[in-house]
Amino acid sequence: MAESELPNDLNLWIEETADGRLIQATRRPGGARREAWYVDIEKKNGEVEELFLRLDRSLRSETGDPYSSLRETEVYLALQNTSVPVPAIHGVLKSPQAVLSDRIDGDTWFSQIQDPDEQLSVAQDFMHHLAALHRIDPHSLDIPALGSVPTARESALREIDAWENLYQAAQAGPHPLIEFSLRWARQNIPDYEGPVVLVQGDTGPGNFLYAEGKVTTIVDWELAHWSDPMDDIAWLSLRAVQEPFTHLPDRLREYEQLSGHPLDEKRIRFYQIMAELRIAIMGHQEMKHRSSDREVGNGLIFGALHERLLVECLAKSIDLKLDPPKPPLPLETDRSWLYDAALDQIRSVIVPKSEDPFVILRAKGIARILKHLRDADSMGQEFEAQEKADLETLIGEHFEDAAQGQSVLVDRMRDGSLPAQALIHFFYRKAMRRTELVRSASGALAERHYPALF
Template sequence: MSGGNMAEKDLATRVARVLGRNSVRLEDLPPGSSRGAARVLSEEGEPIAFLRIDLGVATDVTVGKALVSEMALVKRAHDLGFPVPKVFALLNDPPVAVMELAAGTARPDEAEAERVGPEFMGHIARLHSIAPAEFGLDAPATVSDAIRQDLDCYMADAEARGITRRPLVRLAARILRHALPRSAEPPAMLHGDVGAGNFMVDNGRVSAILDWELAHAGDIHEDLAWLWTRGAHTAFGDPRQRIAEYEAAAGKALDPDRLAWHVAFVTFKSVIGLQRRMYAQGDDPGLLIILIAILTYETLLCAALGRILGIQLDMMEEAPVEGVTETVRLIELMRHVAPPANREGELLQQYLRAEAAQRPWNADRLRADARERLGAHPDQLDMLVDSAAPDRFADLLRVFGAAAGRRCKAFPNAERRVRRALAIGLGKQN
């Protein structure tokens, strides 16, 4: 927020009033899934507070909580002694939370991540020991009920936004429902997005746990599954070490099969959230990053679903074959007559050219996979996703997994993220 228009100046004036300052400046930070963020700077340029701003992307509060609901959870967590920023005030039009500025960094280096790992996992274990009602949340009777309700909410949101037009989304939902964990335990209080990037570290201690937007009642294995899924883009050591630290703090062992299921589930949630951002109305300066993430997480979703089905997918090993098409020639002409103005524009044009050049190869390989694996034409895949019996899930997934892996070949950043996530165990058999 540069303060260049009247709405931003009015917001800065209101924030200054809350903080007891004559004036402040607002400095934009990269947005999350449905929240904007800004540092509040004093007249001298010193960071003094933090803003969390509702961008109106996730309007369905069953999927992403409204800002006022999120802040109620943060306030309760603060009262219970968790390291969370203090909420100074809630403003309207747009909805904005004025919060304490947490000290430290959300990107600790490897050594610091290892130092704070046991402390952070201890906080998560303690959170899981508190009943959701203590946070003002209603909860279904059992963990299985909570999981089923959560999956239903994500699918309803995806249906409403047209995201279920993507066959992989529907196939993933069918596999998840088929293998849904059975547990009569009462649901636990979950943070909903555990891992690096969502907590701050300062002088070797956890200074703040951030981003409670997805907090809900559910299965503790879901929170731990995020360690793998978030690890695709932000490292936090070996997830298996973090799990050991959690088990030591909680005094109980996790179920590897339930954990594997939830790795697939939270990766599925990530795909839905990214698609929501991609097709939301309005300009989003982070669309290139979202595109990279979609390519990454659709491939990782296939790997995680394969683990549920007990199969190891062969992905990312085929060398791409590029051809010259009309679209390729037009993109090359565009790069010549209208060179990109910045690095992001250059990356986007490189991706568009590579995707267009690899499209015939992708189509040929998809036809071959559909014929060899399913005895079907690619045009039949959409129908098979909805009608095939569960014993065909593995072959369908092999076809979609190979296709997702090939799509990553057009964007090296996506391929690197996939390989990093696979290296820390996402999709591997127990």
């Protein structure tokens, strides 16, 4: 079955759960790891009920991922009678993992708001809701899937353990930057003994809907857990890189006043690294469980962005100054015109003639893939030579190729013989090469960094 369609068994479950006849199911853009669907249900009285379906076709037995739809649903249900706006849940299915909920009116992309006053109104309203979430006594929330409410240190260790397990379970080969970051995280957990709250994880623009200057609902709670409030502030700053969120220091001062939780830069910086580490591990998982049904083009540009941001955060944690390498001049190849011709046809024919938002999104994703392939064809050989030279400089040995050097690098890292500063410099040069290979596909994202906090 094409993954642009819903399985028959799932259609039957939707009808039984919604107590009506499924008359239309339309896949929507976005959803990241999980598909997003609009489903229309004709009720017995002839009225049409508009619902929303989140679907994850992956098998937990293969991925080892504890962040299930069932877990997320417990969070939604626990927040139903609070002031935090979340959609009502109609049903949850274990296999395939699916959640059927109300469809809430509102737009997703904060960056599409043109009116500065509306931007400010939406951003301030979101900060009110985030502060309200963090004011809830965690012991008043019934979320068995999250376990008992720990201390902040215990929470950080739980998260590090969970994500290290996911990294190991992926069996996608060693990833030096991830292993370095996991070790750094264990060694740098903040000394914080204050309140622990329910954090959304991955909170901020893109994970709430808005209309008429207000937030209508907050979605995507799959990474929710008990934690230090600064965990969510770190995620908010991360998402503000992707979609600038008005003047962030003003919003954070508002949060501080509304929530009663004082901001702490050192703790925020720690949780920024934790957030970027999670993204790196999710990307590493996809190397083993590759699927052409994902937003592959988006994955290229956001994978490169967040690898660079992770390295920049690690450098900042030890006050290490990074000097970007000079990229090589792009070379024209015999295939360059073919990439350009395909891109021109997508831009001038396919997208203008398409009306389905999902098709348009995929066409733009294909364009990003083609831009990356064009640039890899142009600069890839030079970057391979640079990688080999950097590994030889770092380790002090000669290698036949970069792959051999990477293998030795993992061994040297694990025995602790390479200094942190030298490793971070190496990771940065590597991340910048990856950035160059998606620069033309990334637009402004290629130059984005974390916004100021204060």
